[in-house]
Amino acid sequence: MENRRMAVNGEQKRSPRNQKIPLADSNVQNMATLLSPRFKSAAAMAGWDEEALLLASLIVEDTPDRDSKHKRRSLLNSKSPSTNSSRKRRARKSSQKPIPVILDLDAEETPVKDSGRKKKEERVCVNNEGSKVGGDGNESKEKSPGAPSSSSSLPYIDKLRDELSCAICLEICFEPSTTPCGHSFCRKCLRSAADKCGKKCPKCRQLISNGRSCSVNTVLWNTIQILFPQEIEARKAAGSLNGRQQAQNMSPETAFYANLRNTSIQPSGGASSRNMNSRRSVAITSTQEDEDAALARRLQREIDEQSPGTNRSRPRMRARRGVSTSQHEDAALALRLQREEFIQTFRRSSQEQTIIRLPSSTFARENLRAMASRAVNLRTSDTRR
Amino acid sequence: MMISGGGGRSLWSSSTSSWVPTTSVSASGKRIQREMVELNNDPPPDCSAGPKGDNLYHWIATIIGTPGTPYQGGIFFLDIKFPSDYPFKPPQVVFKTRIYHCNVDPDGLVSMGILKDDWSPALTIAKVLLAVRSIFTNPDHYNAVVPGIAHLYSGDRAKHDGIAAEWTVRFAK
Numbered sequence: 001m002e003n004r005r006m007a008v009n010g011e012q013k014r015s016p017r018n019q020k021i022p023l024a025d026s027n028v029q030n031m032a033t034l035l036s037p038r039f040k041s042a043a044a045m046a047g048w049d050e051e052a053l054l055l056a057s058l059i060v061e062d063t064p065d066r067d068s069k070h071k072r073r074s075l076l077n078s079k080s081p082s083t084n085s086s087r088k089r090r091a092r093k094s095s096q097k098p099i100p101v102i103l104d105l106d107a108e109e110t111p112v113k114d115s116g117r118k119k120k121e122e123r124v125c126v127n128n129e130g131s132k133v134g135g136d137g138n139e140s141k142e143k144s145p146g147a148p149s150s151s152s153s154l155p156y157i158d159k160l161r162d163e164l165s166c167a168i169c170l171e172i173c174f175e176p177s178t179t180p181c182g183h184s185f186c187r188k189c190l191r192s193a194a195d196k197c198g199k200k201c202p203k204c205r206q207l208i209s210n211g212r213s214c215s216v217n218t219v220l221w222n223t224i225q226i227l228f229p230q231e232i233e234a235r236k237a238a239g240s241l242n243g244r245q246q247a248q249n250m251s252p253e254t255a256f257y258a259n260l261r262n263t264s265i266q267p268s269g270g271a272s273s274r275n276m277n278s279r280r281s282v283a284i285t286s287t288q289e290d291e292d293a294a295l296a297r298r299l300q301r302e303i304d305e306q307s308p309g310t311n312r313s314r315p316r317m318r319a320r321r322g323v324s325t326s327q328h329e330d331a332a333l334a335l336r337l338q339r340e341e342f343i344q345t346f347r348r349s350s351q352e353q354t355i356i357r358l359p360s361s362t363f364a365r366e367n368l369r370a371m372a373s374r375a376v377n378l379r380t381s382d383t384r385r
Numbered sequence: 386m387m388i389s390g391g392g393g394r395s396l397w398s399s400s401t402s403s404w405v406p407t408t409s410v411s412a413s414g415k416r417i418q419r420e421m422v423e424l425n426n427d428p429p430p431d432c433s434a435g436p437k438g439d440n441l442y443h444w445i446a447t448i449i450g451t452p453g454t455p456y457q458g459g460i461f462f463l464d465i466k467f468p469s470d471y472p473f474k475p476p477q478v479v480f481k482t483r484i485y486h487c488n489v490d491p492d493g494l495v496s497m498g499i500l501k502d503d504w505s506p507a508l509t510i511a512k513v514l515l516a517v518r519s520i521f522t523n524p525d526h527y528n529a530v531v532p533g534i535a536h537l538y539s540g541d542r543a544k545h546d547g548i549a550a551e552w553t554v555r556f557a558k
Contacts, residue, residue: 167507168472169412170419193506196473202507339469 172231177214181206413471432514442467451521455549459557475504485552487529496530
Protein backbone atom coordinates (compact mmCIF):
# COMPACT_ATOMS: atom_id res chain seq x y z
CA MET A 1 0.00 0.00 0.00
CA GLU A 2 2.67 2.35 1.01
CA ASN A 3 4.59 1.48 -2.05
CA ARG A 4 1.56 2.18 -4.11
CA ARG A 5 1.02 5.41 -2.33
CA MET A 6 4.57 6.32 -2.88
CA ALA A 7 4.12 5.43 -6.46
CA VAL A 8 0.98 7.47 -6.64
CA ASN A 9 2.67 10.30 -4.87
CA GLY A 10 5.57 10.03 -7.15
CA GLU A 11 3.16 10.04 -9.96
CA GLN A 12 1.40 12.97 -8.57
CA LYS A 13 4.64 14.72 -7.98
CA ARG A 14 5.82 13.96 -11.43
CA SER A 15 2.62 14.58 -13.21
CA PRO A 16 2.41 18.24 -12.34
CA ARG A 17 5.97 18.57 -13.35
CA ASN A 18 5.18 16.87 -16.61
CA GLN A 19 2.27 19.13 -17.01
CA LYS A 20 4.32 22.14 -16.15
CA ILE A 21 7.01 21.48 -18.59
CA PRO A 22 4.81 21.54 -21.66
CA LEU A 23 3.44 24.74 -20.31
CA ALA A 24 6.89 26.12 -19.95
CA ASP A 25 7.58 24.77 -23.38
CA SER A 26 4.61 26.50 -24.80
CA ASN A 27 5.74 29.58 -22.99
CA VAL A 28 9.10 29.31 -24.53
CA GLN A 29 7.39 28.67 -27.78
CA ASN A 30 5.28 31.72 -27.30
CA MET A 31 8.31 33.62 -26.25
CA ALA A 32 10.04 32.54 -29.36
CA THR A 33 7.15 33.47 -31.56
CA LEU A 34 6.29 36.59 -29.65
CA LEU A 35 9.73 37.75 -28.87
CA SER A 36 11.47 37.11 -32.04
CA PRO A 37 9.72 39.77 -34.13
CA ARG A 38 10.14 42.29 -31.37
CA PHE A 39 13.60 41.08 -30.80
CA LYS A 40 14.23 41.47 -34.43
CA SER A 41 12.92 44.96 -34.56
CA ALA A 42 15.02 45.81 -31.54
CA ALA A 43 17.97 44.25 -33.19
CA ALA A 44 17.23 46.19 -36.31
CA MET A 45 17.11 49.37 -34.26
CA ALA A 46 20.34 48.44 -32.60
CA GLY A 47 21.78 47.87 -36.00
CA TRP A 48 22.55 44.21 -35.59
CA ASP A 49 23.26 42.36 -38.71
CA GLU A 50 21.48 39.19 -39.65
CA GLU A 51 24.21 36.99 -38.40
CA ALA A 52 24.11 38.40 -34.90
CA LEU A 53 20.36 38.04 -34.97
CA LEU A 54 20.69 34.46 -36.04
CA LEU A 55 23.14 33.72 -33.29
CA ALA A 56 20.73 35.22 -30.81
CA SER A 57 17.88 33.16 -32.20
CA LEU A 58 20.04 30.07 -31.99
CA ILE A 59 20.54 30.77 -28.32
CA VAL A 60 16.81 31.11 -27.93
CA GLU A 61 16.33 27.88 -29.74
CA ASP A 62 18.90 26.20 -27.58
CA THR A 63 16.90 26.63 -24.40
CA PRO A 64 13.98 24.34 -25.20
CA ASP A 65 16.42 21.72 -26.27
CA ARG A 66 17.89 21.55 -22.83
CA ASP A 67 14.42 21.36 -21.37
CA SER A 68 13.53 18.56 -23.64
CA LYS A 69 16.48 16.59 -22.38
CA HIS A 70 15.14 17.03 -18.87
CA LYS A 71 11.82 15.89 -20.07
CA ARG A 72 13.20 12.85 -21.72
CA ARG A 73 14.99 11.93 -18.57
CA SER A 74 11.87 12.42 -16.54
CA LEU A 75 9.92 10.38 -19.02
CA LEU A 76 12.39 7.60 -18.73
CA ASN A 77 12.04 7.74 -14.99
CA SER A 78 8.32 7.67 -15.11
CA LYS A 79 8.27 4.75 -17.45
CA SER A 80 8.84 2.12 -14.76
CA PRO A 81 5.50 2.57 -13.04
CA SER A 82 3.45 1.73 -16.03
CA THR A 83 0.26 3.53 -15.33
CA ASN A 84 -1.05 4.35 -18.70
CA SER A 85 -2.87 7.50 -17.91
CA SER A 86 -4.11 9.41 -20.86
CA ARG A 87 -2.82 12.54 -19.21
CA LYS A 88 0.68 11.25 -19.28
CA ARG A 89 0.39 10.28 -22.91
CA ARG A 90 -0.80 13.69 -23.72
CA ALA A 91 2.01 15.09 -21.68
CA ARG A 92 4.47 12.90 -23.45
CA LYS A 93 3.10 13.84 -26.81
CA SER A 94 3.13 17.49 -26.00
CA SER A 95 6.61 17.24 -24.57
CA GLN A 96 7.83 15.60 -27.70
CA LYS A 97 6.23 18.05 -29.99
CA PRO A 98 7.73 21.43 -29.24
CA ILE A 99 11.21 20.87 -30.58
CA PRO A 100 10.27 20.33 -34.17
CA VAL A 101 7.43 22.78 -33.87
CA ILE A 102 9.70 25.58 -32.86
CA LEU A 103 12.00 24.83 -35.70
CA ASP A 104 9.07 24.66 -38.07
CA LEU A 105 7.71 27.88 -36.80
CA ASP A 106 11.04 29.46 -37.13
CA ALA A 107 11.26 28.27 -40.66
CA GLU A 108 7.79 29.45 -41.45
CA GLU A 109 8.39 32.77 -39.84
CA THR A 110 10.88 33.85 -42.41
CA PRO A 111 10.11 32.04 -45.59
CA VAL A 112 11.77 34.68 -47.73
CA LYS A 113 14.98 34.74 -45.83
CA ASP A 114 14.91 31.00 -45.58
CA SER A 115 17.61 30.13 -48.04
CA GLY A 116 19.87 32.89 -46.88
CA ARG A 117 19.34 31.84 -43.31
CA LYS A 118 20.10 28.25 -44.00
CA LYS A 119 23.36 29.23 -45.60
CA LYS A 120 24.17 31.34 -42.63
CA GLU A 121 23.24 28.58 -40.28
CA GLU A 122 25.63 26.36 -42.12
CA ARG A 123 28.28 28.95 -41.77
CA VAL A 124 27.53 29.27 -38.06
CA CYS A 125 27.72 25.53 -37.75
CA VAL A 126 31.10 25.59 -39.38
CA ASN A 127 32.21 28.26 -36.99
CA ASN A 128 30.81 26.62 -33.91
CA GLU A 129 31.28 22.95 -34.44
CA GLY A 130 34.84 23.17 -35.52
CA SER A 131 36.83 20.30 -36.89
CA LYS A 132 34.40 17.91 -38.53
CA VAL A 133 32.11 20.33 -40.24
CA GLY A 134 34.98 22.70 -40.83
CA GLY A 135 36.76 19.96 -42.69
CA ASP A 136 33.72 19.47 -44.85
CA GLY A 137 33.66 23.14 -45.55
CA ASN A 138 37.28 23.07 -46.59
CA GLU A 139 36.57 20.22 -48.91
CA SER A 140 33.75 22.04 -50.56
CA LYS A 141 35.91 25.10 -50.83
CA GLU A 142 38.60 23.09 -52.47
CA LYS A 143 36.17 21.60 -54.89
CA SER A 144 34.71 24.80 -56.22
CA PRO A 145 37.91 26.48 -57.44
CA GLY A 146 39.46 23.11 -58.13
CA ALA A 147 37.02 22.35 -60.94
CA PRO A 148 38.82 24.29 -63.70
CA SER A 149 42.30 23.52 -62.47
CA SER A 150 41.55 19.82 -62.27
CA SER A 151 41.45 19.71 -66.08
CA SER A 152 45.16 20.42 -66.28
CA SER A 153 45.88 17.70 -63.78
CA LEU A 154 43.91 15.01 -65.57
CA PRO A 155 46.05 11.88 -65.79
CA TYR A 156 45.53 11.49 -69.53
CA ILE A 157 45.84 15.17 -70.38
CA ASP A 158 49.04 14.60 -72.33
CA LYS A 159 47.40 11.92 -74.42
CA LEU A 160 44.45 14.18 -74.97
CA ARG A 161 46.80 16.97 -75.97
CA ASP A 162 48.42 14.71 -78.55
CA GLU A 163 45.07 13.52 -79.76
CA LEU A 164 43.55 16.98 -80.04
CA SER A 165 46.49 18.73 -81.62
CA CYS A 166 46.61 19.59 -85.28
CA ALA A 167 49.09 17.57 -87.32
CA ILE A 168 49.91 20.61 -89.42
CA CYS A 169 50.74 23.26 -86.84
CA LEU A 170 51.32 20.73 -84.02
CA GLU A 171 49.33 22.92 -81.63
CA ILE A 172 45.95 22.32 -80.06
CA CYS A 173 43.41 22.43 -82.87
CA PHE A 174 41.99 25.90 -83.22
CA GLU A 175 38.51 25.77 -84.72
CA PRO A 176 38.97 22.16 -85.77
CA SER A 177 37.59 21.04 -89.08
CA THR A 178 37.07 17.38 -89.81
CA THR A 179 37.69 15.84 -93.20
CA PRO A 180 35.32 13.28 -94.73
CA CYS A 181 37.92 10.64 -93.85
CA GLY A 182 37.64 11.60 -90.19
CA HIS A 183 40.85 13.52 -89.54
CA SER A 184 40.70 16.87 -87.80
CA PHE A 185 42.91 19.89 -88.28
CA CYS A 186 42.73 23.58 -87.55
CA ARG A 187 40.39 25.11 -90.05
CA LYS A 188 43.05 27.52 -91.25
CA CYS A 189 45.70 24.81 -91.46
CA LEU A 190 43.44 22.54 -93.45
CA ARG A 191 42.51 25.32 -95.80
CA SER A 192 46.08 26.32 -96.50
CA ALA A 193 47.04 22.66 -96.87
CA ALA A 194 44.29 22.27 -99.46
CA ASP A 195 45.49 25.40 -101.21
CA LYS A 196 49.18 24.58 -101.27
CA CYS A 197 49.37 20.80 -101.22
CA GLY A 198 46.32 19.78 -103.15
CA LYS A 199 42.97 18.65 -101.87
CA LYS A 200 44.18 15.60 -100.06
CA CYS A 201 43.90 14.76 -96.41
CA PRO A 202 47.33 15.50 -94.90
CA LYS A 203 47.09 12.37 -92.82
CA CYS A 204 45.74 9.69 -95.15
CA ARG A 205 45.92 11.38 -98.57
CA GLN A 206 42.28 10.77 -99.31
CA LEU A 207 40.65 13.31 -101.54
CA ILE A 208 38.92 16.17 -99.81
CA SER A 209 36.06 17.29 -102.01
CA ASN A 210 35.54 20.71 -100.50
CA GLY A 211 38.79 21.77 -98.95
CA ARG A 212 37.88 25.42 -99.18
CA SER A 213 34.57 25.50 -97.43
CA CYS A 214 35.51 23.54 -94.35
CA SER A 215 33.21 23.91 -91.38
CA VAL A 216 34.15 23.76 -87.72
CA ASN A 217 33.50 20.54 -85.85
CA THR A 218 31.49 22.11 -83.05
CA VAL A 219 31.60 19.26 -80.58
CA LEU A 220 35.34 18.88 -80.93
CA TRP A 221 35.86 22.63 -80.74
CA ASN A 222 33.81 22.92 -77.57
CA THR A 223 35.63 19.99 -76.04
CA ILE A 224 38.97 21.56 -76.82
CA GLN A 225 37.82 24.86 -75.35
CA ILE A 226 36.81 23.10 -72.17
CA LEU A 227 39.99 21.06 -71.90
CA PHE A 228 42.57 23.65 -72.89
CA PRO A 229 41.13 27.04 -72.05
CA GLN A 230 44.51 28.71 -71.57
CA GLU A 231 45.98 27.63 -74.89
CA ILE A 232 42.86 28.63 -76.74
CA GLU A 233 42.76 32.00 -75.01
CA ALA A 234 46.38 32.63 -75.89
CA ARG A 235 45.77 31.71 -79.48
CA LYS A 236 42.64 33.80 -79.63
CA ALA A 237 44.57 36.76 -78.31
CA ALA A 238 47.32 36.23 -80.86
CA GLY A 239 44.75 35.73 -83.58
CA SER A 240 42.90 38.90 -82.73
CA LEU A 241 46.16 40.81 -82.89
CA ASN A 242 46.85 39.55 -86.37
CA GLY A 243 43.24 39.54 -87.37
CA ARG A 244 42.69 43.14 -86.40
CA GLN A 245 45.34 44.23 -88.78
CA GLN A 246 44.06 42.05 -91.57
CA ALA A 247 40.37 42.42 -90.99
CA GLN A 248 40.68 46.18 -90.89
CA ASN A 249 40.12 46.50 -94.57
CA MET A 250 39.41 42.98 -95.75
CA SER A 251 36.73 43.59 -98.28
CA PRO A 252 36.26 40.59 -100.55
CA GLU A 253 38.25 42.37 -103.22
CA THR A 254 41.25 43.07 -101.05
CA ALA A 255 41.03 39.63 -99.53
CA PHE A 256 41.26 38.23 -103.00
CA TYR A 257 44.30 40.29 -103.77
CA ALA A 258 45.90 39.46 -100.48
CA ASN A 259 45.33 35.84 -101.29
CA LEU A 260 46.83 36.34 -104.70
CA ARG A 261 49.86 37.91 -103.15
CA ASN A 262 50.27 35.01 -100.78
CA THR A 263 49.93 32.30 -103.36
CA SER A 264 51.41 33.77 -106.50
CA ILE A 265 55.11 33.97 -107.04
CA GLN A 266 56.27 37.49 -107.66
CA PRO A 267 57.32 37.94 -111.26
CA SER A 268 60.44 39.92 -110.54
CA GLY A 269 62.55 41.37 -107.81
CA GLY A 270 62.66 44.76 -109.41
CA ALA A 271 58.93 45.10 -109.59
CA SER A 272 58.39 44.01 -106.03
CA SER A 273 60.95 46.45 -104.75
CA ARG A 274 59.24 49.21 -106.63
CA ASN A 275 55.98 48.20 -105.10
CA MET A 276 57.59 48.28 -101.74
CA ASN A 277 58.82 51.77 -102.32
CA SER A 278 55.43 52.96 -103.38
CA ARG A 279 53.93 51.29 -100.36
CA ARG A 280 56.41 52.96 -98.13
CA SER A 281 55.54 56.39 -99.41
CA VAL A 282 51.90 55.55 -98.94
CA ALA A 283 52.54 54.48 -95.42
CA ILE A 284 54.04 57.83 -94.69
CA THR A 285 50.94 59.61 -95.84
CA SER A 286 48.77 57.28 -93.83
CA THR A 287 50.58 57.91 -90.60
CA GLN A 288 51.04 61.60 -90.92
CA GLU A 289 48.05 62.76 -92.87
CA ASP A 290 45.27 60.43 -92.00
CA GLU A 291 42.53 62.53 -93.47
CA ASP A 292 44.39 63.00 -96.66
CA ALA A 293 45.01 59.32 -96.89
CA ALA A 294 41.34 58.62 -96.51
CA LEU A 295 40.59 61.10 -99.23
CA ALA A 296 43.22 59.62 -101.47
CA ARG A 297 41.74 56.22 -100.89
CA ARG A 298 38.34 57.41 -101.92
CA LEU A 299 39.75 59.02 -104.99
CA GLN A 300 41.68 55.95 -105.83
CA ARG A 301 38.63 53.79 -105.57
CA GLU A 302 36.78 56.05 -107.94
CA ILE A 303 39.57 55.92 -110.43
CA ASP A 304 39.84 52.19 -110.01
CA GLU A 305 36.21 51.78 -110.80
CA GLN A 306 36.51 53.96 -113.83
CA SER A 307 39.46 52.20 -115.39
CA PRO A 308 39.87 48.62 -114.32
CA GLY A 309 43.05 47.99 -116.28
CA THR A 310 44.08 44.40 -116.04
CA ASN A 311 47.74 45.07 -115.87
CA ARG A 312 47.63 48.08 -113.63
CA SER A 313 44.94 47.06 -111.24
CA ARG A 314 47.02 44.71 -109.20
CA PRO A 315 49.86 46.90 -108.06
CA ARG A 316 47.41 49.67 -107.45
CA MET A 317 45.27 47.43 -105.35
CA ARG A 318 48.20 46.59 -103.24
CA ALA A 319 49.00 50.23 -102.87
CA ARG A 320 45.44 50.97 -101.94
CA ARG A 321 45.52 48.37 -99.30
CA GLY A 322 48.70 49.88 -98.01
CA VAL A 323 47.00 53.20 -97.43
CA SER A 324 44.60 51.90 -94.87
CA THR A 325 46.60 49.21 -93.15
CA SER A 326 48.68 49.82 -90.11
CA GLN A 327 52.38 50.36 -90.16
CA HIS A 328 53.07 46.97 -88.72
CA GLU A 329 51.38 45.15 -91.50
CA ASP A 330 53.11 47.40 -93.92
CA ALA A 331 56.42 46.50 -92.44
CA ALA A 332 55.49 42.83 -92.56
CA LEU A 333 54.59 43.10 -96.19
CA ALA A 334 57.74 44.98 -96.99
CA LEU A 335 59.73 42.27 -95.32
CA ARG A 336 57.91 39.57 -97.19
CA LEU A 337 58.41 41.38 -100.44
CA GLN A 338 62.04 41.73 -99.63
CA ARG A 339 62.22 38.04 -99.03
CA GLU A 340 60.46 37.32 -102.28
CA GLU A 341 62.90 39.61 -103.98
CA PHE A 342 65.70 37.60 -102.50
CA ILE A 343 64.19 34.38 -103.71
CA GLN A 344 63.65 35.85 -107.12
CA THR A 345 67.17 37.11 -107.49
CA PHE A 346 68.35 33.66 -106.63
CA ARG A 347 66.07 32.07 -109.12
CA ARG A 348 66.86 34.60 -111.85
CA SER A 349 63.46 34.40 -113.42
CA SER A 350 62.68 35.61 -116.87
CA GLN A 351 63.58 39.21 -117.58
CA GLU A 352 60.74 39.86 -119.96
CA GLN A 353 58.22 40.00 -117.20
CA THR A 354 60.19 42.61 -115.37
CA ILE A 355 60.08 44.80 -118.41
CA ILE A 356 56.35 44.42 -118.61
CA ARG A 357 55.80 44.90 -114.91
CA LEU A 358 58.18 47.74 -114.28
CA PRO A 359 56.23 50.45 -116.05
CA SER A 360 53.04 49.36 -114.35
CA SER A 361 54.50 49.69 -110.90
CA THR A 362 56.14 52.99 -111.65
CA PHE A 363 52.86 54.11 -113.12
CA ALA A 364 51.14 53.12 -109.90
CA ARG A 365 53.64 55.06 -107.90
CA GLU A 366 53.20 58.15 -110.01
CA ASN A 367 49.50 57.76 -109.76
CA LEU A 368 49.62 57.55 -106.01
CA ARG A 369 51.82 60.54 -105.72
CA ALA A 370 49.50 62.54 -107.92
CA MET A 371 46.55 61.50 -105.90
CA ALA A 372 48.19 62.37 -102.65
CA SER A 373 48.95 65.85 -103.90
CA ARG A 374 45.39 66.11 -105.18
CA ALA A 375 44.12 65.11 -101.79
CA VAL A 376 46.24 67.77 -100.17
CA ASN A 377 44.93 70.33 -102.61
CA LEU A 378 41.39 69.25 -101.96
CA ARG A 379 41.81 69.65 -98.26
CA THR A 380 43.39 73.03 -98.52
CA SER A 381 40.58 74.17 -100.77
CA ASP A 382 38.10 72.81 -98.26
CA THR A 383 39.67 74.72 -95.45
CA ARG A 384 39.59 77.87 -97.51
CA ARG A 385 35.88 77.54 -97.91
CA MET B 386 56.77 66.53 -98.39
CA MET B 387 60.41 65.93 -97.66
CA ILE B 388 60.07 66.45 -93.95
CA SER B 389 57.08 64.20 -93.70
CA GLY B 390 58.90 61.59 -95.77
CA GLY B 391 61.87 61.63 -93.45
CA GLY B 392 59.67 61.32 -90.39
CA GLY B 393 57.74 58.53 -91.97
CA ARG B 394 60.85 56.62 -92.86
CA SER B 395 62.25 56.80 -89.37
CA LEU B 396 58.91 55.64 -88.04
CA TRP B 397 58.83 52.83 -90.52
CA SER B 398 62.29 51.59 -89.67
CA SER B 399 61.60 51.73 -85.95
CA SER B 400 58.43 49.77 -86.45
CA THR B 401 60.31 47.08 -88.37
CA SER B 402 62.94 46.76 -85.72
CA SER B 403 60.28 46.16 -83.11
CA TRP B 404 58.42 43.94 -85.48
CA VAL B 405 61.16 41.62 -86.69
CA PRO B 406 61.17 39.31 -83.63
CA THR B 407 57.53 38.53 -84.22
CA THR B 408 58.16 37.61 -87.86
CA SER B 409 60.65 34.98 -86.85
CA VAL B 410 57.87 33.31 -84.91
CA SER B 411 55.68 32.89 -87.95
CA ALA B 412 53.50 29.85 -88.50
CA SER B 413 56.42 27.91 -89.98
CA GLY B 414 58.79 29.08 -87.26
CA LYS B 415 56.35 28.04 -84.58
CA ARG B 416 55.91 24.66 -86.14
CA ILE B 417 59.68 24.14 -86.43
CA GLN B 418 60.14 25.16 -82.82
CA ARG B 419 57.49 22.67 -81.78
CA GLU B 420 59.20 19.94 -83.74
CA MET B 421 62.47 20.81 -82.08
CA VAL B 422 60.92 20.47 -78.64
CA GLU B 423 59.30 17.16 -79.54
CA LEU B 424 62.51 15.82 -81.02
CA ASN B 425 64.35 16.69 -77.83
CA ASN B 426 61.68 15.10 -75.67
CA ASP B 427 61.21 11.95 -77.70
CA PRO B 428 63.97 11.42 -80.28
CA PRO B 429 63.51 8.66 -82.85
CA PRO B 430 65.94 5.72 -82.52
CA ASP B 431 69.47 6.30 -83.80
CA CYS B 432 68.59 9.81 -84.94
CA SER B 433 69.23 13.31 -83.71
CA ALA B 434 68.49 16.70 -85.20
CA GLY B 435 68.59 20.36 -84.32
CA PRO B 436 69.24 23.82 -85.70
CA LYS B 437 72.72 24.33 -87.09
CA GLY B 438 73.20 27.80 -85.69
CA ASP B 439 70.66 30.38 -84.66
CA ASN B 440 68.79 29.90 -87.91
CA LEU B 441 65.68 27.93 -87.20
CA TYR B 442 65.26 27.00 -90.86
CA HIS B 443 68.59 25.25 -91.24
CA TRP B 444 69.10 22.08 -89.27
CA ILE B 445 71.72 19.45 -89.01
CA ALA B 446 70.85 15.82 -88.31
CA THR B 447 72.68 12.60 -87.70
CA ILE B 448 71.61 9.05 -88.37
CA ILE B 449 73.56 6.09 -87.09
CA GLY B 450 73.82 3.29 -89.63
CA THR B 451 71.38 0.54 -88.81
CA PRO B 452 72.98 -2.69 -87.57
CA GLY B 453 72.62 -5.55 -90.03
CA THR B 454 73.05 -3.28 -93.05
CA PRO B 455 76.22 -2.35 -94.91
CA TYR B 456 75.88 1.08 -93.33
CA GLN B 457 76.29 -0.40 -89.86
CA GLY B 458 78.45 1.64 -87.53
CA GLY B 459 78.57 4.71 -89.73
CA ILE B 460 77.49 8.13 -88.56
CA PHE B 461 75.79 10.01 -91.34
CA PHE B 462 75.34 13.76 -91.19
CA LEU B 463 72.46 15.38 -92.98
CA ASP B 464 71.57 18.96 -93.76
CA ILE B 465 67.93 19.90 -93.51
CA LYS B 466 66.64 23.12 -95.03
CA PHE B 467 63.11 24.20 -94.33
CA PRO B 468 61.25 26.29 -96.91
CA SER B 469 59.58 29.45 -95.65
CA ASP B 470 56.15 27.92 -96.19
CA TYR B 471 56.96 24.77 -94.25
CA PRO B 472 55.06 22.50 -93.51
CA PHE B 473 53.17 23.02 -96.73
CA LYS B 474 56.32 22.42 -98.74
CA PRO B 475 58.75 19.59 -97.99
CA PRO B 476 62.12 20.20 -96.37
CA GLN B 477 65.26 19.57 -98.37
CA VAL B 478 67.35 16.73 -96.95
CA VAL B 479 70.96 16.36 -98.07
CA PHE B 480 73.55 13.83 -96.94
CA LYS B 481 76.71 15.62 -95.91
CA THR B 482 78.47 12.32 -95.40
CA ARG B 483 79.14 10.41 -98.60
CA ILE B 484 77.02 7.31 -98.92
CA TYR B 485 76.72 4.56 -101.47
CA HIS B 486 72.97 4.35 -101.93
CA CYS B 487 70.72 4.20 -104.93
CA ASN B 488 68.32 6.81 -103.51
CA VAL B 489 70.99 9.38 -102.71
CA ASP B 490 72.34 11.33 -105.66
CA PRO B 491 76.06 12.16 -105.97
CA ASP B 492 75.45 15.56 -104.32
CA GLY B 493 73.87 13.86 -101.36
CA LEU B 494 70.33 14.92 -102.11
CA VAL B 495 67.88 12.35 -100.77
CA SER B 496 65.34 11.30 -103.35
CA MET B 497 62.19 10.05 -101.71
CA GLY B 498 58.57 10.37 -102.60
CA ILE B 499 57.65 11.95 -99.30
CA LEU B 500 60.22 14.67 -99.87
CA LYS B 501 58.69 15.52 -103.24
CA ASP B 502 55.18 15.02 -104.50
CA ASP B 503 54.08 12.74 -101.72
CA TRP B 504 54.90 15.28 -99.06
CA SER B 505 52.17 15.90 -96.55
CA PRO B 506 52.06 18.76 -94.05
CA ALA B 507 51.30 16.18 -91.38
CA LEU B 508 54.81 14.76 -91.74
CA THR B 509 57.50 15.89 -89.33
CA ILE B 510 61.28 15.82 -89.36
CA ALA B 511 61.19 12.88 -86.97
CA LYS B 512 59.16 10.93 -89.51
CA VAL B 513 61.40 12.03 -92.35
CA LEU B 514 64.46 10.84 -90.45
CA LEU B 515 62.78 7.52 -89.78
CA ALA B 516 62.00 7.22 -93.48
CA VAL B 517 65.61 7.98 -94.38
CA ARG B 518 66.69 5.39 -91.85
CA SER B 519 64.34 2.86 -93.42
CA ILE B 520 65.97 3.22 -96.85
CA PHE B 521 69.20 2.02 -95.22
CA THR B 522 67.56 -1.34 -94.72
CA ASN B 523 65.33 -1.28 -97.79
CA PRO B 524 66.69 0.79 -100.67
CA ASP B 525 63.92 1.76 -103.07
CA HIS B 526 65.69 0.53 -106.19
CA TYR B 527 62.61 0.98 -108.35
CA ASN B 528 62.74 4.75 -107.85
CA ALA B 529 66.48 5.15 -107.79
CA VAL B 530 68.39 8.30 -108.68
CA VAL B 531 71.60 6.36 -109.27
CA PRO B 532 70.58 3.59 -111.69
CA GLY B 533 73.99 1.91 -111.53
CA ILE B 534 73.74 1.27 -107.82
CA ALA B 535 70.14 0.14 -108.17
CA HIS B 536 71.14 -2.27 -110.91
CA LEU B 537 73.92 -3.68 -108.81
CA TYR B 538 71.60 -3.93 -105.84
CA SER B 539 69.07 -6.01 -107.74
CA GLY B 540 71.68 -7.96 -109.68
CA ASP B 541 74.61 -8.59 -107.37
CA ARG B 542 73.50 -7.81 -103.87
CA ALA B 543 76.73 -9.05 -102.24
CA LYS B 544 78.90 -6.79 -104.36
CA HIS B 545 76.59 -3.83 -103.68
CA ASP B 546 76.72 -4.45 -99.95
CA GLY B 547 80.49 -4.78 -100.09
CA ILE B 548 80.93 -1.42 -101.78
CA ALA B 549 78.42 0.23 -99.44
CA ALA B 550 80.26 -1.15 -96.40
CA GLU B 551 83.56 0.03 -97.80
CA TRP B 552 82.17 3.55 -98.32
CA THR B 553 80.78 3.52 -94.81
CA VAL B 554 84.18 2.63 -93.36
CA ARG B 555 85.89 5.19 -95.54
CA PHE B 556 83.53 8.16 -95.14
CA ALA B 557 81.25 7.63 -92.18
CA LYS B 558 83.57 6.57 -89.40
